[in-house]
Amino acid sequence: MSILYEQMAESIENGMVSKVKELTQKALDEGCEPKEIISNGLLPGMNEVGILFKEGELFVPEVLVAAKAMSAGMELIKPLLKDGEVQSAGKCLFATVKGDLHDIGKKLVSMLMEGAGYEIIDLGVDIDPESIVEEVKKHKPDLVGMSAMLTTTMVAMKDTVEALKENGLYEKVKVMIGGAPVTGKYADEIGAYYSEDASAAVDLANQLIRAS
Numbered sequence: 570m571s572i573l574y575e576q577m578a579e580s581i582e583n584g585m586v587s588k589v590k591e592l593t594q595k596a597l598d599e600g601c602e603p604k605e606i607i608s609n610g611l612l613p614g615m616n617e618v619g620i621l622f623k624e625g626e627l628f629v630p631e632v633l634v635a636a637k638a639m640s641a642g643m644e645l646i647k648p649l650l651k652d653g654e655v656q657s658a659g660k661c662l663f664a665t666v667k668g669d670l671h672d673i674g675k676k677l678v679s680m681l682m683e684g685a686g687y688e689i690i691d692l693g694v695d696i697d698p699e700s701i702v703e704e705v706k707k708h709k710p711d712l713v714g715m716s717a718m719l720t721t722t723m724v725a726m727k728d729t730v731e732a733l734k735e736n737g738l739y740e741k742v743k744v745m746i747g748g749a750p751v752t753g754k755y756a757d758e759i760g761a762y763y764s765e766d767a768s769a770a771v772d773l774a775n776q777l778i779r780a781s
């Protein structure tokens with residue numbers, strides 16, 4: 570069976586969407602537990618992709634295809650999972666901030682986080698602080714991830730942190746920020762945590778969850 574899982578992980582790394590689907594179906598037909606398929610085949614594949622991306626061996630388009638391949642497998646498994654069967658690493662709400670339409674980096678971060686077992690709620694782009702507050706009230710995430718690619722929209726991250734504070738939500742979540750113009754210094758100033766790329770974001774999220 571481990572060979573099947575190895576093939577599954579390898580096919581994710583190589584972005585082979587239909588192969589991952591086929592191998593996942595094969596594993597299900599052979600009676601493998603959905604949870605086992607995720608932890609022994611799909612997640613190790615996506616984890617490896619995260620490592621290769623960090624090391625500069627893989628680039629953005631390849632990561633996106635790998636994530637698509639993993640999702641193809643997940644699609645088959647999701648309907649079979651009973652509530653609570655797979656323990657989520659944590660819940661993370663993502664948004665690109667008000668005025669900003671860039672979402673490639675944010676998608677990459679959320680895909681790698683999903684690959685690491687996080688439950689992701691992506692609000693999309695151009696999301697104002699009030700909407701983020703409302704969605705935090707609704708979904709009660711562990712983490713809030715904000716992305717900005719324009720120097721002019723970075724300020725919306727500060728506004729959102731302020732809005733979370735005003736609504737008594739800041740103590741209940743950890744705020745992660747990122748995007749090309751964002752720095753660790755800016756994150757410190759506004760009371761958020763920073764990571765510069767997608768795989769560092771997964772490490773940061775894991776640290777924040779462990780510390781909470």
Ligand code: B12
Pocket residue numbers: 629668669670671672673674675677678713714715716717718719720721745746747748749750763764765766767768770
């Ligand atoms: C693609 C792109 C676009 C696309 C966006 C498509 C999309 N769906 O995202 C389009 C064409 C729409 C666009 C529009 C504009 N763009 Co543009 N765009 C880019 C470009 C070329 C690439 C950005 C990108 O996707 N990079 C790849 C991803 C993977 O990297 P990333 O986003 O940095 O994300 C990584 C990290 O930052 C981090 N990260 C990102 N988000 C988060 C969030 C969290 C929580 C964490 C932890 C980490 C994290 O992890 C990611 C993965 O490693 C950049 C130039 C560049 N080289 O960066 C310009 C750039 C960002 N754009 C720029 C500009 C000026 C604009 C426009 C104003 C252009 C115009 N005059 O109309 C508009 C603004 C539209 C708007 N209101 O947002 C400028 C910004 C300058 C500035 N400092 O303010 C740049 C830098 C180009 C330039 N050199 O002038 N753009």
